[in-house]
Amino acid sequence: MNRSLTEVESLLPATLIRRLALDPPAELLPTDEAFDATVLFLDISGFVDLSNRLSAQGAVGAETLSTILNTFFEHVIDTVYAFEGDVVKLAGDGMIAVWDARAFAKGSAVLNAAWCAFRIQDQCAELSLPELEKLLTKIGLANGQIHMLCVGGAQDRWELIPSGPSLIEACEAEQRARPGEIVASPGFWEEVKAGIQGERLPNKYYRLKRSGDANAASVPIPDKLPPTAANHLKSFLPRSVLSRLDRGILNWIGELRRVTVLFVYPGKRFNPRALALDEIQKLTVDLQKLVYHFGGNINKWTVDEKGAGLIVGFGLPPKAHEDDPARAVTAALEIGRLMSETGIEGGIGLATGTIYCGLVGCSRRREYTVIGPAVNRAARLAFAAKELILCDEATRYA
Numbered sequence: 001m002n003r004s005l006t007e008v009e010s011l012l013p014a015t016l017i018r019r020l021a022l023d024p025p026a027e028l029l030p031t032d033e034a035f036d037a038t039v040l041f042l043d044i045s046g047f048v049d050l051s052n053r054l055s056a057q058g059a060v061g062a063e064t065l066s067t068i069l070n071t072f073f074e075h076v077i078d079t080v081y082a083f084e085g086d087v088v089k090l091a092g093d094g095m096i097a098v099w100d101a102r103a104f105a106k107g108s109a110v111l112n113a114a115w116c117a118f119r120i121q122d123q124c125a126e127l128s129l130p131e132l133e134k135l136l137t138k139i140g141l142a143n144g145q146i147h148m149l150c151v152g153g154a155q156d157r158w159e160l161i162p163s164g165p166s167l168i169e170a171c172e173a174e175q176r177a178r179p180g181e182i183v184a185s186p187g188f189w190e191e192v193k194a195g196i197q198g199e200r201l202p203n204k205y206y207r208l209k210r211s212g213d214a215n216a217a218s219v220p221i222p223d224k225l226p227p228t229a230a231n232h233l234k235s236f237l238p239r240s241v242l243s244r245l246d247r248g249i250l251n252w253i254g255e256l257r258r259v260t261v262l263f264v265y266p267g268k269r270f271n272p273r274a275l276a277l278d279e280i281q282k283l284t285v286d287l288q289k290l291v292y293h294f295g296g297n298i299n300k301w302t303v304d305e306k307g308a309g310l311i312v313g314f315g316l317p318p319k320a321h322e323d324d325p326a327r328a329v330t331a332a333l334e335i336g337r338l339m340s341e342t343g344i345e346g347g348i349g350l351a352t353g354t355i356y357c358g359l360v361g362c363s364r365r366r367e368y369t370v371i372g373p374a375v376n377r378a379a380r381l382a383f384a385a386k387e388l389i390l391c392d393e394a395t396r397y398a
Helices: 014-022 047-055 058-082 108-126 165-175 186-192 225-236 239-245 277-293 325-341 373-383
Strands: 031-044 087-091 094-100 137-152 158-163 183-184 197-200 206-210 254-263 297-304 307-314 347-361 365-369 390-391
Touching: 014 087, 014 137, 014 225, 014 373, 031 058, 031 108, 031 373, 047 058, 047 297, 047 307, 047 325, 047 347, 058 087, 058 254, 058 347, 058 365, 087 158, 087 297, 087 347, 087 365, 094 108, 108 137, 108 183, 108 186, 108 197, 108 206, 137 165, 137 186, 137 277, 158 225, 158 297, 165 183, 165 297, 183 186, 186 206, 197 277, 197 365, 206 277, 254 325, 254 373, 277 297, 277 325, 297 365, 307 373, 325 347, 347 373, 373 390
Parallel strands: 137 183, 347 390
Antiparallel strands: 031 094, 031 137, 087 094, 137 158, 183 206, 197 206, 254 307, 254 347, 297 307, 347 365
C-alpha cells in the first residue's frame, strides 16, 4: 500500500522526489539531467479573459476562480498519474506533464500520454463549473530529449526548470491546436500512428483522433523518503509556501493581494543547448540575489513556446512593503543590467494590481501560483520588451 503524500511532496513533481529518494545528495548541487521523455503541454482556452472577468468581482470572483481551477486540475492531475505520467509544472492556465521513457517499455510512454490526453478532453466536456458553459483545453504532445535543470541556491532556494527539444515541440504543437483539440509533433506521430488516427497539419504536425480506448494504471511513489532528501525538498519551495507550511496553515493559502509583478524573459538562449550549466547556474543565482536584495519573492519559472520566464512578486507573503512598486522597478533595472552584461537578449515587464495568490491543484499535486490581470500584463510586456524594460501605468504612478 502506498503511503500518503506529505504536504511538501504534494508541492513538487515526482521526478524530483524519486531522484532525491534514490540517490540523496549530502548537499544540493547544480545538475542537468537529460533523458528521453514524452511531454504533454496543456493550456486552458480563454483563461486570460476568464481571470480578468472574475478578478473584477473582487473576493467573490477570486473564490470562484479558485474553485474552477482546483476542480479542473483535480481531474486532470489524477488522470496524468493514472496514466503513469508526472506533473512537472502547474501554472494558472496550464500544465506540463512528463513520461520518462526509461520507466516504460519501448513505445508505451507515447501511448500512455496520448490516451491521457484523450481522457482529459473527455473530462473537460463533462465538467460542470461555475461561470462557464464549458471549459476547453488545447493539448500539445511531443517526444524526445528533455533536460531537468536543478539550479540556484541563493538563500537556500533552488529551482527545477524543465527544458529541451521535446518540451519546445510540445509547446509548439499546442499552439497549432484549436480549443478542444490534441496536436502531436512529427516525431510523436511516428510513434503512435499505428494505433491512433490523425489528420495532417502544416509542418508535419498531426491533429489526433480517437480510435479505441485504454485503461489507466496506478503509479506508486517511493515508500520511504530519506531524511536528507526530505530536507532538500523544502529548498525547492517559494517563501510564500514555507512561511505558511512552518505554521501548519498550508491549506488556508488563498487570498487577494496588491502585488507588483516582475516578469523576466531571458530569451530562448536560456537553455542547455545554448549555455553551459555553470553559465545557467551563475545567472540564476545572480537573479535570485537581486530579487531577494530588493525584497521580492520568486514565485516560479514558467516554460512555454517562447522559452523560460521568471515570475517575481513584490508584495507576496511573507513580506510586503509600502514601496513595493519602487523596489520592483529598481530590481528590474539591476536585472536588465545583469542580462546585458551576460549577453542575454531578453525582456522585462512590470505590472501592478490586485491578484489571486494561492494553491492550484489537489492533494496529490499542487503549486503556489499567482493569477490575475497584472500577471498577464507583466508577461505580455516582457515578451514585447525584447532588450528593454516596460511597465504599466499602475506601476509608473504607484
